[in-house]
Amino acid sequence: MSSSSGISAGRSVVMALVALLLCLGGGYASWSDAQHVLLSKGRQHGVYAVTACGDKTCAGSFDADGPAAPVSDMTIEESVAARKGDRFPAVVKPGTHEVVRSDLAGSVHAWVPLGGALLLAGLVIAGGMRLGRFGLILTGIGAAQLVATFFLL
Numbered sequence: 001m002s003s004s005s006g007i008s009a010g011r012s013v014v015m016a017l018v019a020l021l022l023c024l025g026g027g028y029a030s031w032s033d034a035q036h037v038l039l040s041k042g043r044q045h046g047v048y049a050v051t052a053c054g055d056k057t058c059a060g061s062f063d064a065d066g067p068a069a070p071v072s073d074m075t076i077e078e079s080v081a082a083r084k085g086d087r088f089p090a091v092v093k094p095g096t097h098e099v100v101r102s103d104l105a106g107s108v109h110a111w112v113p114l115g116g117a118l119l120l121a122g123l124v125i126a127g128g129m130r131l132g133r134f135g136l137i138l139t140g141i142g143a144a145q146l147v148a149t150f151f152l153l
Contacts (some may be wrong), residue, residue, distance in 0.1 A: 015128030019121040026117020034110035036100045040091050048074065048090035048099050050082045058082045062090065062099055074099050105152040112149055118142030 036043060046064035053059075055078070062074040076082055076090070076099050088106070090099040100106060119142030126135025 026114040029113035044092040115145030
């Protein structure tokens with residue numbers, strides 16, 4: 001085996017590990033919000049009404065489905081396109097005063113970190129591993145997820 005083929009194989013292994021690390025990190029970062037939307041059985045569902053927005057979060061009241069009284073001290077990340085006066089379906093994160101959007105826009109938004117990771121991993125795979133088609137497919141999936149989030153929110 002020549003030294004150039006050894007270097008090429010080593011480069012491919014390193015790039016595969018970088019791409020895998022990007023995808024794992026994106027999936028892990030997405031899971032913190034996505035789990036509440038995807039695995040919402042047994043969680044408290046209702047409608048969230050935004051009353052005020054600050055730098056990073058919006059405050060509002062959560063009106064749970066059923067006979068429970070509305071809770072007024074709930075928060076949501078401001079980055080989910082929440083404006084004063086908005087109302088949307090939400091799920092309460094257990095043990096907190098935070099809610100997560102549970103509609104289609106909230107579901108897609110929860111996976112933004114994974115979409116960005118797929119976009120970057122596709123570039124690493126296409127450029128570093130010389131697997132152009134596979135890299136282009138991953139990049140396209142990541143870009144489609146990010147564009148869908150932009151238009152849904």
